Amino acid sequence: MGNCIICGTPVDGEICESHEEDAVFEFRGTSASQLTPGRYYRGTVDGYADFGVFVDIGDHVTGLLHRSELDQRLESLNWEPGDDVFVQVLDVRDNGNVDLGWSIRQREREFRGKLIETADDEYQPEEFEDDTDESSTEPSDESSAETPEETEDLTDDRAAKAGELQAAAEETEPEPDTxxxxxxxxxxxxxxxxxxxxxxxxxxxxxxxxxxxxxxxxxxxxxxxxxxxxxxxxxxxxxxxxxxxxxxxxxxxxxxxxxxxxxxxxxxxxxxxxxxxxxxxxxxxxxxxxxxxxxxxxxxxxxxxxxxxxxxxxxxxxxxxxxxxxxxxxxxxxxEARPADVESLADHDAVAVVEDNIADAATAIRRAVMEARPIVVRHGATADGYVAGAAIERAVLPLIREKHTREDAEYHYFERRPLDGRVYDMDAATSDVTSMLEARDRHGEQLPLVVLVDAGSTVESTDGYELLSLYDAEALVIDDSRADDEVGDAVDVAVAPSLAGVDVTDVTSTALAANVAAHVNDDVRADLEHLPAVSYWEDTPEDYLALATEAGYDETGVSERREAVALEAYYQSYKDKRELVIDLLFGDDDESARPRDGDLAAHVSEQFRDKLDTELETARENLTVQGVDGITVSVLDTDAFTHRYNFPTTILLLDALHRSERDRADPPYVTLGVGDDELHVRATEPVNVRDLGDAIADAVPNGGVSVVGGQDGHVEFLPGERDAVREAALEALGETLA
The missing domain is CATH 2.40.50.140 (Nucleic acid-binding proteins)
Structure with missing residues (x-):
């Protein structure tokens, strides 16, 4: 029985189970089966293949770090054969193959402990060396005689170290480095x-x-x-x-x-x-x-x-x-933190009205970089959300590299975390608070600045902000939705034109975020100018199209990037996909982006159109069209006539379906998507979904009706009241739009 080298808990061995991933192991065994999955090991780069890196773990075992496990492109690694690296053993297969995982910690001092692992047990380095010495040499009285008198009470190891220190000092003292x-x-x-x-x-x-x-x-x-x-x-x-x-x-x-x-x-x-x-x-x-x-x-x-x-x-x-x-x-x-003045990317009323807020947001982000506080960007898993988040990322990363001496600082001080939906709910806030407290306690990091982009501007997010505020973590929001006044009070900065009473139908979150990013880092302004145009599915303001053209992106190039990001946003939606998004959005002018086969955006956007067109064709065939008090309403059963777990998402499909069908009918025209427990509405006239939800709740009091996402959100209800909710929605829309 021993004690854990990190927490001191009594254990059979040298480390407790909860701290195994905090230590790095040096493998002295002879077989892959002797490795322990989940542990981190020091290894040596053996060589490269198209699909990853081969790493020697000790002298007798070689594992594969597959390119899918890397947090960057394989081609961007600067490892050379023979370099020491740190990897995690994910799995040891029956055939002896070893699957390795990436370690963000690539220096031994970033681990909290080091152990030697043999075929039978693990040892602390000094104990292992002592055992080796005892088995190969006899104790020498002569060595103890040579130890200075002052170190008699020290261990042999510390005595030798003290002697080395004294000898080094005596040797160098005559020639000081003036x-x-x-x-x-x-x-x-x-x-x-x-x-x-x-x-x-x-x-x-x-x-x-x-x-x-x-x-x-x-x-x-x-x-x-x-x-x-x-x-x-x-x-x-x-x-x-x-x-x-x-x-x-x-x-x-x-x-x-x-x-x-x-x-x-x-x-x-x-x-x-x-x-x-x-x-x-x-x-x-x-x-x-x-x-x-x-x-x-x-x-x-x-x-x-x-x-x-x-x-x-x-x-x-x-x-x-x-x-x-x-x-x-x-x-x-x-x-240094506050911009001298605000110069918008283009003439845009919805942006002009929040110029002071843009300056405040840019100042908050720059302060966080200067104060060495991590920045966490939360954004919707949509094309607009990913492009807006990428705009902030593009501006912040060079500042982090400039202010910090660590080569990997950008991975420690900036993170994008896509959100499921546009509400910063307690689930998301709890995840962020858990991560930030763990980073503070384990790694001594400061509390982060949380930036909500294309999300978080409605009252449903205030519980999440309150949880952050209890720990004095700052938050700011950048969103094109019709925001609630409560959010302006809940966050430190809100860049939301609707709070100033401006019509937000012609603005996107990317248009707002790109303007914030341009004032965070003026050096990347030219990189950002085409992004607002990428975020519009229709009716793109002429000034933004002109900016994209000047930056070298024609309408086809802009459209391809939007569609490609929309498709990739769906897959692995919880990941930031940093390198892939960079390739898609900045591939033409970014030297680090090297897609191998032709135009990456064009290739991915073709897949987007194929998948969307197939679903649109099915949806059109299954629309139920009816008139309600002079309104044309097309109803789609989104559970029965969509592939719910394949691309496109229900929201993306309804958006595209509404755009394609509205011109065939006289306004007002409504597309209603009704699933087992959700109702989404798209209309040619503005619809306040919160008011719609209240009307449905009054008509179906036992339906568990609630609104998620504010005026631009959707209605949720109990599956058993689906038909009643559908009829109540049609009646409420007739009264509202007739």
């Missing part, structure tokens, strides 16, 4: 690097392993009188690799790895990770927490391609020192 520090400062050579299990270097004072002498005591007053290092900025440290620097700023992240503690530090120019080593897996500077303002000194290094500061000292600042830095940070954010 280029690395200011004149009169202690030389860098007075510290020695100790390799952690992750391969990073943790610096410790050489004098810490030897007892203080009278000479050292006498020298202390002189050391105190030496001038302190001058402050530098994170933006400037790229040119100071190998030098000791002083940084001042706010702690925006804390995470414990199997080696050092990693603090994320933000100043007015950027963010950098700072590694501090106490001992393997032990929290360094335990008093330092999120939001503390600190002064940190350390050596700038490159670590696996990222800039990192190896911390030598870390002090929490209080009083006037703290206020000075807080004021400096806030002034920089205020100066």
């Amino acid at each position: 280029d690395s520090v200011d004149e009169g400062q202690p030389a860098v050579a007075e510290t020695a690097g100790t390799a952690t299990s992750s391969g990073s270097v943790a610096t410790e004072s050489a004098t810490a392993s030897t007892p203080a002498t009278d000479d050292a005591t006498d020298a202390e007053p002189d050391a105190e009188s030496e001038p302190a290092l001058k402050r530098t900025t994170i933006e400037a440290i790229e040119n100071q690799v190998g030098s000791v620097v002083r940084l001042e700023g706010e702690i925006t992240g804390v995470r414990q790895t199997s080696g050092p503690t990693v603090f994320e530090l933000r100043d007015e120019t950027g963010t950098v990770e700072c590694a501090a080593f106490e001992e393997a897996g032990v929290r360094a500077y335990p008093d330092v927490e999120l939001d503390d303002v600190v002064a940190l000194e350390g050596e700038v290094e490159h670590h696996h391609g990222d800039l990192q500061v190896e911390t030598e000292s870390l002090d929490i600042l209080e009083g006037e020192e703290r206020e000075t830095i807080v004021d400096r940070l806030e002034s920089a954010i205020e100066r």
Whole structure:
């Protein structure tokens, strides 16, 4: 019986079941059957194939990381044969094949522990090495005799380490690196690097392993009188690799790895990770927490391609020192975050009326980037939702790369999560809160900014916003729907023209989001100009068509992209499909997008039209057309005459059906889709679905009638009252539109 290396729970072995995925394993077995599915392993790239990457797990087993498991395109991987990588074992098949999964953690220090796994058991690295040494060599009295007297009470391992530190200090002391520090400062050579299990270097004072002498005591007053290092900025440290620097700023992240503690530090120019080593897996500077303002000194290094500061000292600042830095940070954010002015992509009344809100939304998003807060974009799983979300993504990712030194920062600080529908309900909010609390507790991340796009502007979403607000997580909404006043009070910023009393029939969420994105990052404005046109199924404003044409997209190209995104939005609708969406929307001008066979958008849009046309033909044959008080109403039984679990969705089909049939009848014309428990309405005249739902509820009081999605939403009811609800809807529409 032992204790879990992460939580200390008594276990049979070295790690409890709930923390297996928090540790990385080094495999020392000889057969694939000895691997443990679900665990993460260090591996070595063996080679590439068209369908994925072969990775050696240990010396005797090779697995396949299939391209479908990657979070980026296979061609964009910069792994070379022989490179160390980290993967998850998903499955070991009966024939010995090993299926591997992608790990977002590609550095050992990002795991919370490390273990050696053999054919029979797992061991802590030091225990495994000790066992190996004992079985191959005899203890030597000579070695203990050579250990300094000061380390008698230490373990053999720590004694050897202390001796190495002392030897390194003595060897380098005569030749201090005067280029690395200011004149009169202690030389860098007075510290020695100790390799952690992750391969990073943790610096410790050489004098810490030897007892203080009278000479050292006498020298202390002189050391105190030496001038302190001058402050530098994170933006400037790229040119100071190998030098000791002083940084001042706010702690925006804390995470414990199997080696050092990693603090994320933000100043007015950027963010950098700072590694501090106490001992393997032990929290360094335990008093330092999120939001503390600190002064940190350390050596700038490159670590696996990222800039990192190896911390030598870390002090929490209080009083006037703290206020000075807080004021400096806030002034920089205020100066940099808010757009100087608002210049819309095109002349559009529905956009012009919310210019101040666009500036507020852009400011909130830029502040989140500067404050190292994650940004979560929630959008509808529709063409408009995906394109609008992609517009925000296009603007934010370059800013994250600019502000953070980690190469994978964009995957930690930005996420798109499609929504099922256009309501930010308790299910979605609970998922987001669970994720953000886990990220805070496990990885020391700050609470995110949640951005609702093409969703979330009706009262049905307020419960979700209230849950976020209980944790002080900010939210903003960008939506073309007819919004409810309650939402304006529930979120920090609302970009919703309907709240200003403007007709929203000629605006899309993408038109709004693209304008916000252009003010988040003016450098990508040209990339965004064709997106509003992509989001319109009909009656595209001429100014947006002109912008698309100037950007090199004719009407066919615009239509193909809209249809292709609509099709791909349906499949794997819960995933962001970042790389695929980039290829579809920006493939003509994005060097990283390389579809192999011809025009990707044209190819996918052809599938869209084939599938939609087939369903439209079936739907037309099964429409029931009737007159109600001078109104032509076409009713489609959406459960009986649609393929409910295939493309297209009911909503997309009804939209297309209504557009294709309305010109054949005199207005007003209504298309009514009635399923087992849902009713959708499309009309040539505006219909307030909430009022329609109230009328149906009055007529069918036991029907469990409710409205989802506000004035532009749909009606839900109990299946047993389907016929009564249908008749009540027809009567209510007749009274409303006649």
